[in-house]
Amino acid sequence: MKILIVGYGKAGKRFYKLLKEFKKAYEVRILRSREIKSNTTNSKISTMVDAINWLPDAAIICSPATMHLEQAVELGSKGINLLIEKPISVETYNEQQMNTLINYENNIKIQVGYILRYLPCIKWVKQKLEENYLAQIISADFYCGSWLPDWRKDVDYRETVSANKKLGGGALLELSHEIDLAQYLLKDIKKIKYADKSKKSRLQMDVEDNAALWLESSMCSNISIRLDFCTRPAKRGFSIRSTNGEIKCNILTQKAVLIDENGEATERTEEMRDMRQIYLDEFNHFIKEYDNATDLECTAKAAKRVLDIIKEAKGKGD
Known part of the structure:
Protein backbone atom coordinates (compact mmCIF):
# COMPACT_ATOMS: atom_id res chain seq x y z
CA MET A 1 0.00 0.00 0.00
CA TYR A 114 -8.08 14.03 17.26
CA ILE A 115 -5.90 11.41 18.85
CA LEU A 116 -7.35 11.53 22.38
CA ARG A 117 -10.35 9.54 21.15
CA TYR A 118 -8.05 6.53 20.90
CA LEU A 119 -6.87 6.59 24.52
CA PRO A 120 -8.23 3.56 26.42
CA CYS A 121 -9.32 5.83 29.29
CA ILE A 122 -11.44 7.92 26.89
CA LYS A 123 -12.99 4.79 25.39
CA TRP A 124 -13.80 3.65 28.94
CA VAL A 125 -15.50 6.95 29.78
CA LYS A 126 -17.42 6.90 26.50
CA GLN A 127 -18.69 3.40 27.27
CA LYS A 128 -19.80 4.38 30.79
CA LEU A 129 -21.73 7.35 29.40
CA GLU A 130 -23.38 5.24 26.70
CA GLU A 131 -24.38 2.68 29.33
CA ASN A 132 -26.04 5.49 31.31
CA TYR A 133 -23.98 5.06 34.47
CA LEU A 134 -24.57 8.76 35.00
CA ALA A 135 -28.20 9.87 35.12
CA GLN A 136 -28.87 13.57 34.57
CA ILE A 137 -25.54 15.24 33.77
CA ILE A 138 -25.28 18.61 35.48
CA SER A 139 -21.80 19.86 34.60
CA ALA A 140 -18.56 18.98 32.85
CA ASP A 141 -15.17 20.62 33.24
CA PHE A 142 -12.25 20.12 30.83
CA TYR A 143 -8.77 21.51 31.41
CA CYS A 144 -5.50 21.40 29.49
CA GLY A 145 -2.55 23.41 30.70
CA SER A 146 1.17 23.24 29.90
CA TRP A 147 4.29 25.30 29.17
CA LEU A 148 4.83 25.70 25.42
CA PRO A 149 8.68 25.71 25.51
CA ASP A 150 8.50 22.24 27.12
CA TRP A 151 6.62 20.74 24.15
CA ARG A 152 9.67 20.44 21.91
CA LYS A 153 12.79 21.15 23.93
CA ASP A 154 15.11 20.83 20.93
CA VAL A 155 13.19 23.54 19.01
CA ASP A 156 12.80 27.28 19.63
CA TYR A 157 9.11 27.56 20.56
CA ARG A 158 8.93 30.97 18.85
CA GLU A 159 9.49 29.27 15.49
CA THR A 160 6.77 26.63 15.97
CA VAL A 161 3.27 26.55 14.52
CA SER A 162 1.84 26.94 18.03
CA ALA A 163 3.30 30.43 18.50
CA ASN A 164 2.50 31.86 15.07
CA LYS A 165 -0.86 33.15 13.90
CA LYS A 166 0.03 32.83 10.20
CA LEU A 167 0.61 29.08 10.65
CA GLY A 168 -2.58 28.42 12.59
CA GLY A 169 -1.24 28.67 16.13
CA GLY A 170 -2.78 29.74 19.40
CA ALA A 171 -4.24 27.86 22.36
CA LEU A 172 -7.69 27.41 20.82
CA LEU A 173 -6.49 25.70 17.65
CA GLU A 174 -3.48 23.87 19.09
CA LEU A 175 -5.42 22.54 22.09
CA SER A 176 -8.70 21.93 20.28
CA HIS A 177 -8.59 18.27 21.39
CA GLU A 178 -10.64 19.26 24.45
CA ILE A 179 -13.35 20.85 22.30
CA ASP A 180 -13.52 17.69 20.23
CA LEU A 181 -13.67 15.58 23.40
CA ALA A 182 -16.55 17.66 24.75
CA GLN A 183 -18.66 17.08 21.64
CA TYR A 184 -17.53 13.44 21.36
CA LEU A 185 -18.46 12.55 24.93
CA LEU A 186 -21.39 14.91 25.49
CA LYS A 187 -22.85 15.05 21.98
CA ASP A 188 -23.37 18.03 19.69
CA ILE A 189 -22.46 21.45 21.03
CA LYS A 190 -25.56 23.61 20.61
CA LYS A 191 -24.49 26.92 22.08
CA ILE A 192 -21.48 28.96 23.15
CA LYS A 193 -22.54 30.87 26.25
CA TYR A 194 -19.23 32.56 26.99
CA ALA A 195 -15.73 32.76 25.57
CA ASP A 196 -12.55 34.59 26.45
CA LYS A 197 -9.02 34.48 25.08
CA SER A 198 -5.92 36.48 25.87
CA LYS A 199 -2.15 36.65 25.91
CA LYS A 200 -1.08 36.67 29.56
CA SER A 201 2.43 35.24 29.80
CA ARG A 202 5.88 36.53 28.90
CA LEU A 203 6.13 34.01 26.05
CA GLN A 204 6.93 35.64 22.71
CA MET A 205 4.06 34.94 20.28
CA ASP A 206 1.35 36.74 18.34
CA VAL A 207 -1.49 34.41 19.41
CA GLU A 208 -3.53 33.78 22.56
CA ASP A 209 -1.78 31.64 25.17
CA ASN A 210 -4.96 30.90 27.13
CA ALA A 211 -8.68 30.63 26.53
CA ALA A 212 -11.88 29.75 28.37
CA LEU A 213 -15.18 28.52 26.95
CA TRP A 214 -18.59 27.85 28.45
CA LEU A 215 -20.69 25.62 26.21
CA GLU A 216 -24.03 23.83 26.10
CA SER A 217 -24.64 20.45 24.46
CA SER A 218 -27.64 18.18 24.04
CA MET A 219 -26.44 16.16 27.08
CA CYS A 220 -25.10 18.90 29.33
CA SER A 221 -26.03 22.56 29.69
CA ASN A 222 -22.93 23.55 31.65
CA ILE A 223 -19.61 22.63 29.98
CA SER A 224 -16.46 24.58 30.81
CA ILE A 225 -13.24 24.26 28.82
CA ARG A 226 -10.02 25.99 29.90
CA LEU A 227 -6.97 25.85 27.66
CA ASP A 228 -3.48 27.28 27.98
CA PHE A 229 0.14 26.64 27.11
CA CYS A 230 1.57 29.14 29.59
CA THR A 231 1.33 27.30 32.94
CA ARG A 232 3.37 24.72 34.86
CA PRO A 233 3.29 21.91 35.80
CA ALA A 234 1.39 20.24 32.98
CA LYS A 235 -2.17 19.19 33.78
CA ARG A 236 -4.82 17.63 31.58
CA GLY A 237 -8.12 16.00 32.37
CA PHE A 238 -11.83 16.40 32.95
CA SER A 239 -14.71 15.61 35.27
CA ILE A 240 -18.37 15.01 34.47
CA ARG A 241 -20.82 15.37 37.37
CA SER A 242 -24.41 14.14 37.53
CA THR A 243 -27.27 13.70 39.98
CA ASN A 244 -26.06 10.21 40.84
CA GLY A 245 -22.29 10.27 40.48
CA GLU A 246 -19.17 11.58 38.79
CA ILE A 247 -16.57 10.48 36.25
CA LYS A 248 -13.02 11.81 36.57
CA CYS A 249 -10.27 11.32 34.01
CA ASN A 250 -6.58 12.27 34.18
CA ILE A 251 -5.43 12.23 30.57
CA LEU A 252 -1.73 12.50 31.41
CA THR A 253 -1.80 9.33 33.51
CA GLN A 254 -4.64 7.74 31.50
CA LYS A 255 -6.51 7.02 34.73
CA ALA A 256 -10.30 7.24 34.96
CA VAL A 257 -12.71 6.57 37.79
CA LEU A 258 -16.48 6.38 38.18
CA ILE A 259 -17.74 7.48 41.61
CA ASP A 260 -21.34 6.63 42.46
CA GLU A 261 -23.75 8.57 44.66
CA ASN A 262 -22.51 6.71 47.75
CA GLY A 263 -18.88 7.55 47.08
CA GLU A 264 -17.99 4.05 45.88
CA ALA A 265 -15.30 4.19 43.18
CA THR A 266 -14.87 1.97 40.12
CA GLU A 267 -11.50 2.55 38.45
CA ARG A 268 -10.29 1.75 34.98
CA THR A 269 -7.62 -0.87 35.64
CA GLU A 270 -5.82 -1.18 32.29
CA GLU A 271 -2.17 -0.16 32.12
CA MET A 272 -1.11 3.12 30.56
CA ARG A 273 -0.37 2.87 26.82
CA ASP A 274 2.49 4.79 25.23
CA MET A 275 1.64 7.41 22.62
CA ARG A 276 3.45 5.52 19.87
CA GLN A 277 0.88 2.75 20.25
CA ILE A 278 -1.99 5.26 20.36
CA TYR A 279 -0.87 6.80 17.05
CA LEU A 280 -0.53 3.32 15.61
CA ASP A 281 -4.08 2.53 16.77
CA GLU A 282 -5.29 5.68 15.02
CA PHE A 283 -3.50 4.79 11.78
CA ASN A 284 -4.64 1.16 11.84
CA HIS A 285 -8.22 2.28 12.37
CA PHE A 286 -7.89 4.64 9.41
CA ILE A 287 -6.46 1.97 7.11
CA LYS A 288 -8.69 -0.90 8.15
CA GLU A 289 -12.00 0.90 8.39
CA TYR A 290 -12.39 2.39 4.90
CA ASP A 291 -15.75 0.67 4.53
CA ASN A 292 -16.75 0.44 8.18
CA ALA A 293 -16.77 3.94 9.64
CA THR A 294 -17.55 4.19 13.36
CA ASP A 295 -17.97 7.09 15.75
CA LEU A 296 -14.43 6.48 17.02
CA GLU A 297 -12.90 8.62 14.32
CA CYS A 298 -13.49 12.33 13.86
CA THR A 299 -15.03 13.02 10.45
CA ALA A 300 -14.49 16.16 8.38
CA LYS A 301 -17.97 17.32 9.38
CA ALA A 302 -17.26 16.88 13.10
CA ALA A 303 -13.88 18.62 12.73
CA LYS A 304 -15.59 21.54 10.98
CA ARG A 305 -17.86 21.93 14.00
CA VAL A 306 -14.79 22.25 16.23
CA LEU A 307 -13.51 25.04 13.97
CA ASP A 308 -16.87 26.79 14.00
CA ILE A 309 -16.85 26.75 17.81
CA ILE A 310 -13.34 28.26 17.77
CA LYS A 311 -14.40 30.90 15.25
CA GLU A 312 -17.38 31.94 17.36
CA ALA A 313 -15.29 31.85 20.52
CA LYS A 314 -12.66 34.14 19.02
CA GLY A 315 -15.42 36.53 17.97
CA LYS A 316 -16.83 36.63 21.49
CA GLY A 317 -13.38 36.93 23.01
CA ASP A 318 -12.28 39.95 20.93
Missing part, protein backbone atom coordinates in the same frame (compact mmCIF):
# COMPACT_ATOMS: atom_id res chain seq x y z
CA LYS A 2 1.28 3.47 -0.93
CA ILE A 3 1.12 6.12 1.80
CA LEU A 4 1.89 9.80 1.10
CA ILE A 5 2.94 11.99 4.04
CA VAL A 6 2.35 15.69 3.36
CA GLY A 7 4.71 17.83 5.43
CA TYR A 8 7.72 16.78 7.49
CA GLY A 9 7.44 18.61 10.79
CA LYS A 10 6.97 16.85 14.12
CA ALA A 11 3.81 15.01 13.05
CA GLY A 12 5.18 14.05 9.64
CA LYS A 13 8.38 12.66 11.15
CA ARG A 14 6.36 10.70 13.69
CA PHE A 15 4.25 8.99 11.04
CA TYR A 16 7.25 8.37 8.77
CA LYS A 17 9.15 6.67 11.60
CA LEU A 18 6.08 4.66 12.55
CA LEU A 19 5.33 3.42 9.04
CA LYS A 20 8.94 2.55 8.22
CA GLU A 21 8.69 -0.12 10.91
CA PHE A 22 6.35 -1.92 8.51
CA LYS A 23 8.51 -1.88 5.36
CA LYS A 24 6.75 -4.78 3.68
CA ALA A 25 3.28 -3.38 4.28
CA TYR A 26 3.71 0.27 3.24
CA GLU A 27 5.62 2.19 0.60
CA VAL A 28 6.03 5.70 1.98
CA ARG A 29 6.78 9.01 0.27
CA ILE A 30 7.06 12.51 1.75
CA LEU A 31 5.68 15.56 -0.05
CA ARG A 32 7.85 18.52 0.92
CA SER A 33 9.24 21.33 -1.22
CA ARG A 34 12.24 22.03 1.03
CA GLU A 35 15.19 19.70 1.38
CA ILE A 36 15.11 17.01 4.06
CA LYS A 37 18.33 16.69 6.05
CA SER A 38 18.11 13.00 6.91
CA ASN A 39 18.25 9.53 5.39
CA THR A 40 14.75 10.03 3.93
CA THR A 41 15.96 11.82 0.79
CA ASN A 42 15.05 8.92 -1.49
CA SER A 43 11.49 9.07 -0.17
CA LYS A 44 10.98 12.76 -0.97
CA ILE A 45 8.55 14.15 -3.57
CA SER A 46 8.78 17.87 -4.32
CA THR A 47 5.46 18.79 -5.96
CA MET A 48 1.78 17.97 -5.52
CA VAL A 49 1.57 16.95 -9.19
CA ASP A 50 4.32 14.37 -8.73
CA ALA A 51 2.69 13.19 -5.51
CA ILE A 52 -0.65 12.59 -7.23
CA ASN A 53 1.06 10.90 -10.18
CA TRP A 54 2.68 8.49 -7.72
CA LEU A 55 -0.90 7.22 -7.16
CA PRO A 56 -0.98 6.90 -3.37
CA ASP A 57 -3.73 4.86 -1.74
CA ALA A 58 -3.89 7.25 1.20
CA ALA A 59 -2.37 10.52 2.38
CA ILE A 60 -1.53 11.76 5.87
CA ILE A 61 -1.65 15.56 5.90
CA CYS A 62 0.81 16.94 8.47
CA SER A 63 1.47 20.43 7.09
CA PRO A 64 0.60 23.66 8.98
CA ALA A 65 -3.16 23.98 9.58
CA THR A 66 -3.42 26.90 7.16
CA MET A 67 -2.57 24.49 4.31
CA HIS A 68 -4.67 21.47 5.34
CA LEU A 69 -7.89 22.26 3.55
CA GLU A 70 -6.47 23.14 0.13
CA GLN A 71 -4.22 20.07 0.14
CA ALA A 72 -7.02 17.80 1.33
CA VAL A 73 -9.40 18.97 -1.39
CA GLU A 74 -6.77 18.48 -4.11
CA LEU A 75 -5.86 14.98 -2.94
CA GLY A 76 -9.44 14.01 -2.19
CA SER A 77 -10.53 14.99 -5.69
CA LYS A 78 -8.31 12.15 -6.95
CA GLY A 79 -10.02 9.58 -4.73
CA ILE A 80 -7.17 9.44 -2.20
CA ASN A 81 -8.23 8.54 1.36
CA LEU A 82 -7.19 11.17 3.90
CA LEU A 83 -5.93 11.22 7.47
CA ILE A 84 -5.63 14.91 8.39
CA GLU A 85 -3.77 16.14 11.46
CA LYS A 86 -5.92 18.32 13.66
CA PRO A 87 -7.22 20.93 13.27
CA ILE A 88 -8.77 20.36 9.87
CA SER A 89 -8.03 24.00 9.00
CA VAL A 90 -8.09 27.43 10.67
CA GLU A 91 -11.19 29.38 11.68
CA THR A 92 -10.95 31.58 8.57
CA TYR A 93 -11.36 28.56 6.29
CA ASN A 94 -12.78 28.71 2.76
CA GLU A 95 -16.44 27.65 3.05
CA GLN A 96 -16.64 26.29 -0.48
CA GLN A 97 -13.52 24.16 -0.03
CA MET A 98 -14.80 22.85 3.30
CA ASN A 99 -18.16 21.84 1.83
CA THR A 100 -16.39 20.15 -1.08
CA LEU A 101 -14.23 18.14 1.32
CA ILE A 102 -17.23 17.09 3.42
CA ASN A 103 -19.00 15.93 0.25
CA TYR A 104 -15.97 13.78 -0.58
CA GLU A 105 -16.80 11.71 2.51
CA ASN A 106 -19.49 10.03 0.43
CA ASN A 107 -16.76 8.41 -1.68
CA ILE A 108 -13.52 8.33 0.33
CA LYS A 109 -12.45 7.88 3.94
CA ILE A 110 -11.60 11.15 5.69
CA GLN A 111 -10.40 11.06 9.28
CA VAL A 112 -9.13 13.99 11.36
CA GLY A 113 -6.43 13.30 13.94
